[in-house]
Amino acid sequence: MYQVDVLVQGYPGKAICHGGLGWSTIALLRGCNRTILVDVGAFGVRRELLKQLRAHGVEPEAVSDIVLTHAHYDHSVNFTLFPQARIWIGDDELTWAERQPPGFDPLPELYVRELANSPRVRRVAPDEVFIDGIRAIAAPGHTPGSLLFHVEVNEPPVLFTGDAAKNRVELLSHDVDATADREASRRTIDRILALWRATPGTILIPGHDLSMQLDDDGHPAYIGRRSAAIAAWFGESIELTTTIDLEKSLEAS
Template sequence: MATVDVLIQGYPGRATHHGGLGWSTVTLVRHGPHVILVDVGAFGARKPILNALRKHGVEPADVTDVVLTHAHYDHAVNFTLFPRATVWIGDAELSWAAAQPPGFNPIPELYVRELCSSERVHRIQDGETFLPGLQAIAAPGHTPGHLLFYLTASDDPVLFTGDAAKNRAELLSMTVADTDDARESARSLEKIWEIWRRRPGTLLIPGHDLSMRLDAAGRPAYVGERAAEIGAWFSETLQQTKIDLCCAPRIDFSQYAAQ
């Protein structure tokens, strides 16, 4: 059976003054001869990915397959770090990304060009089981060719949602931030819920949040604990100020009760 280890846990947020954080989920799947990475993160994740791989006894050259939910930079650019890997990406997604002119968007134009020309890139279709026990499922909206991946080769099924469902808030509200097509995204969210409810115990791994399972009431419950922190140099020395980003601030609403 396949084993699944989240190497980098995605983070559900963005910087208010500096744009997207690009902190996306990177997952290691090992199944028989296959050593698979589902999404490969942004530039800033390179050293953490390498360290996490080595903790699991994996070197970059051991990775046999890189599986991309979509072409945005924070999920795709590090495919270049795995020289022996076959790279899998949706046919519709890559065709769309390649047709976009350079612009102020998350598409890494030069990396998309390499994906289009590289002989080790394989384009996959909606519904295709392209690796043993791993099926691609169309989930457009965030991008036109975005794919979900559904793993049935593990003890419990695993649903990789990428940015079709970036976080728990999107799953519960049935609305998404950052989408090319809100109606398509809403339909993709409905599809995600249908697949998630199909088998009890299914693990959902989103693009920018902790993994989740459905609890007894059918609500998303986090698996694991969030870890997120920034070290900043605010003083006159190199001693860092640590800023904890792992939890929402606790707000005492009682002071507003009489107003």
């Protein structure tokens, strides 16, 4: 089994005037003689990621594997910070990503190029058990080669959905925001729900939200509480900040 710790909570929102927040989930798995990160976040999370790793007794050099759900910048760019790690990404995803020209989209072109050429990269096929007890499952829609990661060896199992199901609302509504193929995304949500329901107690960890389990009525229920805020300088002193709380009560959801 793997010990699973969420180092950085994903957040289910986007800025009105500044595009996506890029606040994605980063999780640490330890077990089977491996230290694994599932997704590695965007530039803005670097200090917090290092802080959380060290709080869990892990130095960057000790990370043995990085597992990427897909190639978008907010999930992938920090692979460069882990010099000893093998990097696992879907073969279909990387093949698609490296063929895309620069554009106004979330693909980090130069980092994709590095992934495509790096000897540390291992390309994963759908339905492959590529690390002990962890199976990759095709999840097209958000991107053509997105993958789910099903930690089958754990009791209960853990299902990482990346942005194939970014948040609780997408799971409840069967509809998605920011997808390359809406119908494919809906079929993928059906696949996720079937996997989730197959084993009672399965923990689902999405790309931009809190971890969840199904309650007794079969509805997604959050594990833990959201923690998110912005400190802003609106006054005339560097010491004076205004805190904007983004937690939002979970009882209303």
